[in-house]
Amino acid sequence: MNTQQTACPKLYIGIDIHKRSWKVHCATDLFAGKSFSMSPDPKQLHSYVSKHFKEYEVTVAYEAGCCGYHAHRCFESYGWRSLVVNPADIHRKGKEKHSKTDKIDAQLIARELKDNRLQSIIVPDRKREELRSLFRRRNDLVKDFRRVKSY
Structure with a gap:
């Protein structure tokens, strides 16, 4: 067989x-x-x-x-x-x-x-992922800037 x-x-x-x-x-x-x-x-x-x-x-x-x-x-x-x-x-x-x-x-x-x-989950395309990364980096920098100014 x-x-x-x-x-x-x-x-x-x-x-x-x-x-x-x-x-x-x-x-x-x-x-x-x-x-x-x-x-x-x-x-x-x-x-x-x-x-x-x-x-x-x-x-x-x-x-x-x-x-x-x-x-x-x-x-x-x-x-x-x-x-x-x-x-x-x-x-x-x-x-x-x-x-x-x-x-x-x-x-x-x-x-x-x-x-x-x-x-x-919905996986973002490269461009959207890069924009998210840029936005997160900007938020981090703004927080650091506020912290430095408050000293």
């Missing part, structure tokens, strides 16, 4: 992103997955996925935070489905509410992604 694969296997990647390192958890439809740390470089993750999960349909998710949307844009340029999620939208069960580590966060994101329970 000759069997052929009719459905494309799916890979779900949950990432806990920080400035200096990423904690990554990869899971598929068939196995719970593997967690590992890596440098914060989307290209490095792309080469890992290309090497180990060549024929998989990839979906990536990470929490919105201080690191912006550069990784999201890179993931989408690779042809992956990418979600930037609100941290409050990630459902935590019993013990998970009390124990919070980067590894657990990455596993939770991958699990929620696999169960299709995550929705992405």
Whole structure:
């Protein structure tokens, strides 16, 4: 009997992103997955996925935070489905509410992604993101100026 694969296997990647390192958890439809740390470089993750999960349909998710949307844009340029999620939208069960580590966060994101329970926030385009950054910088400078004047 000759069997052929009719459905494309799916890979779900949950990432806990920080400035200096990423904690990554990869899971598929068939196995719970593997967690590992890596440098914060989307290209490095792309080469890992290309090497180990060549024929998989990839979906990536990470929490919105201080690191912006550069990784999201890179993931989408690779042809992956990418979600930037609100941290409050990630459902935590019993013990998970009390124990919070980067590894657990990455596993939770991958699990929620696999169960299709995550929705992405609206990711601004580059121009809007740059305007936000400029506005925040201006507010910081105005606060510093007031503080200096009040001495």
